[in-house]
Amino acid sequence: MAALAGYFVAGVLTIVALLIVWRSVLAYFKFRGVRVVTCPETAKSAAVEVDAQHAALKGVIGKLNLQLKSCSRWPEPGFRSWL
Numbered sequence: 001m002a003a004l005a006g007y008f009v010a011g012v013l014t015i016v017a018l019l020i021v022w023r024s025v026l027a028y029f030k031f032r033g034v035r036v037v038t039c040p041e042t043a044k045s046a047a048v049e050v051d052a053q054h055a056a057l058k059g060v061i062g063k064l065n066l067q068l069k070s071c072s073r074w075p076e077p078g079f080r081s082w083l
Helices: 001-033 053-061
Strands: 033-036 047-048 069-071
Touching: 001 053
Parallel strands: none
Antiparallel strands: 033 047, 047 069
């Protein structure tokens, strides 16, 4: 009987782990890629890329917090402001 309870617990833990992985994978595929949005600062179109890895990890715990990985309106790497 104790062995049966051990298998039951192992089965439940496996199902929970698979559901967590599934939710993470869905969030990753939902938020990957480049999107065209309206920039809140300039009200013009901008191409942005959401950090899909971050969204997938945070989506698992239920606190979805989107962060941008890149934006076409951001200065180029190496850009220096001389003001």
